[in-house]
Amino acid sequence: MREWMTEFRAFLTTSYPPPVEADGAPDALRAAVCDNLQLYMEKYEEEFRAYLKEFVEAVWGLLMAPTVSLSRGQLAVTAIRFLTTVAESVHHALFGTPDAMKQICDSVVVPNLRLRDEDEELFEGNWVEYVRRDAEGSDTDTLRRAACRLLRGLAANYREQVAVLVSAQVQQMLAAYAADRANNWKEKDAAIYLVIALMQKPGATGGGTPVVDMESFFASVIVPELQAPDWESEPMLKATVLRFLKEFKDQIPKATALALLPSVTRFLTHESNVVHSYAAIFIENLLIIKDVVQVPGVNVVTRASRYVATDINSFAPQIIQSLSKALGYPDSYENPYLMKCLMRVLGIATIAGQVVHEITARLVGILMEVCNNPKNPDFNHYLFEALAAVIGKAGEQDPALVPLFEASLFPVLQRILVEDISEFWPYSFQIFAQLVNLSRPPLSQNYMQLFGVLLSNATWDRPPCVPALVRLLRAFLRKIPNELNQEGRLPNILVIFRSLVSRSSTEDSAFYMLNTLVENVGLDIINPHISEIWSALFTRLQTRQAVKFVNSLVVVMSLVSVKYGPGVLVSSVDTIQPNLFTTILQRFWIPNLKLIKGSLEIKLTAVASTKLLCESAVLLDAAAAQTWGKLLDSIVTLLSRTEQDGVQQEQNDGADAVDNQKTSGYSVSFVRLQYAGKSEDDLLKDINDPKQFLVTSLASLSAQSPGRFGPVIEQHVDPANKSALLQLCAAYNANIVFLSEDDESLGVMCP
Numbered sequence: 001m002r003e004w005m006t007e008f009r010a011f012l013t014t015s016y017p018p019p020v021e022a023d024g025a026p027d028a029l030r031a032a033v034c035d036n037l038q039l040y041m042e043k044y045e046e047e048f049r050a051y052l053k054e055f056v057e058a059v060w061g062l063l064m065a066p067t068v069s070l071s072r073g074q075l076a077v078t079a080i081r082f083l084t085t086v087a088e089s090v091h092h093a094l095f096g097t098p099d100a101m102k103q104i105c106d107s108v109v110v111p112n113l114r115l116r117d118e119d120e121e122l123f124e125g126n127w128v129e130y131v132r133r134d135a136e137g138s139d140t141d142t143l144r145r146a147a148c149r150l151l152r153g154l155a156a157n158y159r160e161q162v163a164v165l166v167s168a169q170v171q172q173m174l175a176a177y178a179a180d181r182a183n184n185w186k187e188k189d190a191a192i193y194l195v196i197a198l199m200q201k202p203g204a205t206g207g208g209t210p211v212v213d214m215e216s217f218f219a220s221v222i223v224p225e226l227q228a229p230d231w232e233s234e235p236m237l238k239a240t241v242l243r244f245l246k247e248f249k250d251q252i253p254k255a256t257a258l259a260l261l262p263s264v265t266r267f268l269t270h271e272s273n274v275v276h277s278y279a280a281i282f283i284e285n286l287l288i289i290k291d292v293v294q295v296p297g298v299n300v301v302t303r304a305s306r307y308v309a310t311d312i313n314s315f316a317p318q319i320i321q322s323l324s325k326a327l328g329y330p331d332s333y334e335n336p337y338l339m340k341c342l343m344r345v346l347g348i349a350t351i352a353g354q355v356v357h358e359i360t361a362r363l364v365g366i367l368m369e370v371c372n373n374p375k376n377p378d379f380n381h382y383l384f385e386a387l388a389a390v391i392g393k394a395g396e397q398d399p400a401l402v403p404l405f406e407a408s409l410f411p412v413l414q415r416i417l418v419e420d421i422s423e424f425w426p427y428s429f430q431i432f433a434q435l436v437n438l439s440r441p442p443l444s445q446n447y448m449q450l451f452g453v454l455l456s457n458a459t460w461d462r463p464p465c466v467p468a469l470v471r472l473l474r475a476f477l478r479k480i481p482n483e484l485n486q487e488g489r490l491p492n493i494l495v496i497f498r499s500l501v502s503r504s505s506t507e508d509s510a511f512y513m514l515n516t517l518v519e520n521v522g523l524d525i526i527n528p529h530i531s532e533i534w535s536a537l538f539t540r541l542q543t544r545q546a547v548k549f550v551n552s553l554v555v556v557m558s559l560v561s562v563k564y565g566p567g568v569l570v571s572s573v574d575t576i577q578p579n580l581f582t583t584i585l586q587r588f589w590i591p592n593l594k595l596i597k598g599s600l601e602i603k604l605t606a607v608a609s610t611k612l613l614c615e616s617a618v619l620l621d622a623a624a625a626q627t628w629g630k631l632l633d634s635i636v637t638l639l640s641r642t643e644q645d646g647v648q649q650e651q652n653d654g655a656d657a658v659d660n661q662k663t664s665g666y667s668v669s670f671v672r673l674q675y676a677g678k679s680e681d682d683l684l685k686d687i688n689d690p691k692q693f694l695v696t697s698l699a700s701l702s703a704q705s706p707g708r709f710g711p712v713i714e715q716h717v718d719p720a721n722k723s724a725l726l727q728l729c730a731a732y733n734a735n736i737v738f739l740s741e742d743d744e745s746l747g748v749m750c751p
Contacts, residue, residue, distance in 0.1 A: 001047060001051075008033045008036065008037070008055070009054060009055065009058055011029055011030060011033050012030055012033055012034075012055070012058040012059065012061075012062060013058050027072055027074070027075040028074075028075075030075050030079075031074050031075040031077075031078045031079075034075070034078035034079050034081070034082045037059070038078070038081060038082050038085055041082070041085045041086065042085065049091070052086065052091055052094070053094060055082075056083065056086055056094050059079045059082055059083060060108075062075065063076060063079055063080070063083075063107070063108050064107055073118075073143060074141075076143055076146070077141055077142070077143055080108065080112070080143075080146040080149075081146055083095075083108075083150055083153075084149050084150045087150065087153035087154050087156070087157070088153040088156060092153075092156075092157045092158075095154060095158075096157070096158060098161065101154060101158060101161055101162060101165060102165055104150070105151070105154075105162070105165045105166065106169075108147065108150065109147045109150060110147075110169055110190065112143040112144065112146065113144055113147050113148070113193050113194060113197070114186060114190045115186050115190070115236060116143075119144075119236075123235075123236055123239075123272075127272075127273035127274045127277070128273075130274055131274055131277050131278070131337070133145075134243065135243060135246070135277075135281055147197075148193075148196075148197035151194075151197050151198055152197065152198065155198055162198070163198070163210065163211050166194055166211050167212060169191075169194060170194055170211065170212060173188065173191035173194075174187070174188060174221065177191070185234045185236075185237045186236075186237075188221070188237060189237045189240045191221070192221065192222075192240050192241065192244050193240060195211055195212055195217060195244070196243070196244055199211055199212075199248070214248075214251070218252075222241055222244055222245070225237065225238060226241060226245075226260055226263040226264065227263050231263075231267065231270070232270060232271065235270065235271075235272035235274065235275050238267065238270070238272075238275050239272070239274045239275050239278050242264070242278035242279055242281075242282055243278055245264070245282045246282045249282065249286050249289060250289055254306060254307070254311075258312075258315075261312075261315050261319075262315065262318070264279050264282060264283060265279070265315065265318055265319050265322055266322075267279035268280060268283075268319065268322035268325075268338075268341075269322050269326055271329070273331055273332050273335070276326045276332065276335075277332075277335060277338065280323065280326075280335075280338045280341035281337050281341070283319065283341050283344075283345070284337070284341040286307065287307050287312070287348055288305075288344065289305070289306040289307065290303035290304060290305055291303065291306050307348070308348065309350045312345070312348060312349050313349050313350050313351075316345055316350075316355075317351070317355050319345050320342065320345060320346070320355060321358075323338050323341060323342045323345075324342075324358075324359065324362050327339070327342075327366065333369075334370065334375075334376045335379070336378040336379040336382055339382035339383055339386060340382045342359075342382075342386050343382045343385040343386040343389055343675070346359070346386050346389035346390045346393065347389035347392075350393065351390070351393070352394065352397065352398060356390060356394045356401060356404075359390055360387075360404065360405065360408050361408065363383065363386055364387075364408045364409060367412050368412055368415075370383065371412065371415060371421055371424070374423045374424065380423070380424070380427075381427075381671055384427040384431065384673055386675075387409070388430070388674075388675035388676035391405050391409075391431070391434055391435070391438070391676075392434060392675055395434075395438045396438070399438070402435070402438045402439060405435060405438075406435060406439075406444075406446075409431060409435070413431060413432060416428045425462065425464075425465050425468070426465050426467070426670045426671065427468070427671075427673065428468075429465060429468035429469055429472045430471055430472075430672075430673045431673075432450060432472050432475075433468070433471040433474070433475040433676065434676045434678075436472065436479055437475045437478065437479075437678050439479065441480055442480075443479060450472075451480075451489075454469065454473055454476070455489060455492040455493065457499075460499065463506070465670065466500065466509050466670070467509055467672070468670060470500075470509040470513050471676075473516075474512060477513075477516045477517055477520050477521070478520055478681075481520040481521045481525070482521075482522075482525075484525055490526075490529060491529070493513070493517070494532060494533065496513070497510050497513055497514060497533070497536065498536045501514075501540055504544070504546075507540075507544075507549060507552070508548075508552070511552040511556060514533065515555065515559055516681075518556065518560055518563055519559060519563065519681050519683055523563075523564045523568065527572075531572065531575050531576060534572060534576050537553060538576065538580070538584075541553065545588075547592065550588050551592055551595060551596055551597075551601075554588070554593060554596065554605055555601055557569060557573075557584075557589070557608070558604050558605045558607075559604065559608075559683065561612065562604065562608050562683055563683060565615075566608075566611050566612050566615050567616070567617070569581070582618060582627065585612075585627065585631070586627055589609075589631075590627070590630050590631050590634045593605060593609060593631075593634040593635065593637075594634050594637040594641075600680055600682055602638060602639075602641075602690070603684060603687070603690045604683070604684060605638070606635055606639055606690040606693075606694065607684055607687055607690050607693055609631055609634070610693055610694045610697050610698075611697075612631065613628060613631060613632060613697070613698070613701070614697045614698070614701045625712045625716070626712075626715075628709075628712055628716075629712045629713060629715060629716025629717055632698075632716075632717055633716060633721050636694075636717070636721040636724050636725055636728075639691050639694065639724075639728075691728050691731075692734075695725070695728045695729050695732050695734040696734050698734070698736050699735050699736050702735075702736045709736070713725070713736075
């Protein structure tokens with residue numbers, strides 16, 4: 001190693017004549033050496049320890065030395081990265097002296113935080129790249145980001161000392177700005193950036209001395225820039241101010257943020273693409289903030305949106321108008337930050353009247369334009385989300401708007417299908433589904449023609465479209481279930497179902513389709529085909545016994561049971577093969593019941609299983625006592641699972657789920673429109689609590705046959721579940737009779 005280290009040190013410390021330095025080759029070599037030193041620190045720290053001090057001094061010297069090289073920027077990034085690694089390591093004492101820290105702050109950090117000519121050129125000439133590097137956190141290899149990380153690395157072990165140095169530097173910069181605002185605006189920009197770099201975010205650990213008093217800094221430095229009459233001047237400074245808002249949005253009190261919203265909204269129409277993008281990013285980020293709140297009545301917490309419709313309704317029209325205007329600016333007509341902000345506002349605010357008409361027309365016009373060349377997948381996704389948001393919010397509030405949406409959207413959606421703009425097919429079918437869900441039967445001829453196209457096998461030949469097609473088909477099944485027995489529609493639907501359920505990639509879609517069919521059609525319509533449905537499912541079950549498939553099977557069988565009755569479920573399955581239902585129950589239903597997830601699914605399967613226990617002749621037969629006991633045991637296990645599952649799910653869902661939908665270029669894929677979704681139907685609205693339903697049903701059953709079920713429970717229910725069952729009985733004041741009246745005493749499971 002010594003041989004290599006000797007050469008590396010020589011590469012770093014050797015000076016070359018100015019013409020050679022200007023060529024950039026020496027700095028490229030030095031940067032490569034710094035990269036190697038970084039790897040030694042990360043992977044061979046113990047062996048490298050003996051050489052560390054001399055290399056820190058050498059790299060430090062490089063950063064202090066003047067240069068004529070045009071490639072010094074990349075060397076500085078790699079050099080600072082190496083020093084940061086050392087500062088964050090157990091060897092941080094190399095920088096621990098007051099002189100060393102002051103020199104690093106004054107000579108390394110601050111100079112590299114200042115705006116450079118190339119930053120201004122990028123700001124003006126390539127705003128997309130500037131925002132990507134600066135606001136999205138992807139500027140790891142820029143000098144500013146490297147300097148910020150070095151500062152944070154030092155502060156990790158010497159926060160108080162660093163805070164004092166940075167605070168003094170910030171005050172010096174702000175004083176320079178105050179002395180000459182026109183020429184020294186970059187000083188204020190650097191001061192704000194220093195504060196962003198070192199101030200702790202919510203949830204951070206450490207504490208220590210603050211860099212500045214945040215409340216005072218916000219009021220004296222940030223707010224004046226937001227409210228300045230000359231709000232269009234110094235666009236780079238305004239962009240940094242808006243970035244500050246984004247970084248500390250969680251810490252801004254709600255009342256303060258709402259009071260500043262009109263000022264920020266002005267910047268949405270700023271001629272600088274970066275500035276109006278940053279304003280949109282801040283507003284969008286602000287609206288998705290969630291706070292941890294206690295759920296009333298239970299010992300759990302969840303996350304609730306800080307800003308709701310009533311908070312922003314008064315601001316929404318101006319924000320929408322400003323975003324619409326900015327989308328017409330040069331180079332921003334497909335600005336994803338503007339469209340994402342518009343999507344978020346439309347998804348939260350309550351809008352009506354002329355605002356709905358104008359924004360619908362604007363969005364449809366934009367969609368018509370992007371149909372000519374769909375080149376920006378993120379923008380296009382947010383565009384369709386914005387359409388779905390305005391349709392969903394305004395359409396549900398005022399059904400009279402649905403014809404407006406249909407008249408506006410049908411031409412462009414039909415164009416997408418006719419011209420085979422395949423990238424937009426999945427989106428179009430989801431919007432069609434949303435419109436069908438909002439429509440009132442009888443459906444128009446346009447919808448019925450679409451329904452006919454939907455039932456064609458050729459329509460389903462594009463796998464990326466299948467989830468969207470299923471959404472649309474489910475919408476039709478909800479609206480016109482009684483028309484399925486006309487024109488051979490139901491047989492066509494079942495052909496599609498069999499095709500989907502035969503493949504693992506589409507079996508989820510098959511079950512969604514089948515569930516909606518069962519939920520919405522009467523027994524008279526489905527009964528002639530129910531054997532065909534079971535045959536397809538059980539044939540697939542022979543080769544596909546994964547938990548997900550079996551759980552989905554239990555859910556659909558539960559739907560049949562609660563919709564048509566346990567007797568119909570048992571008899572229809574046994575039509576395929578005698579006693580097949582009992583086999584399915586024992587091998588699949590009972591073992592998998594405890595694995596069911598989702599609040600509606602848990603409620604459905606628990607109630608359906610309870611009905612089987614208490615109403616099915618097959619289960620009430622004395623010969624089925626063991627099966628009866630094991631099914632009860634599985635029900636109690638299911639209902640005893642922690643409620644935290646549901647709370648965690650709630651935390652992960654909601655409007656910010658849009659960000660989980662990633663688009664990756666234009667290999668056509670299905671991307672779910674969150675704002676086009678419809679809440680799942682609940683067939684059991686009249687049953688609020690499946691636990692109460694279980695114990696009251698058991699109490700009624702045991703009262704009819706005193707003493708019959710006590711031994712079964714004693715023998716086949718797990719002790720922990722017996723205890724849980726006893727607690728449920730106590731909670732709901734239900735008595736389960738254990739012993740017959742002929743016994744010496746009457747035993748009950750009761751409070």
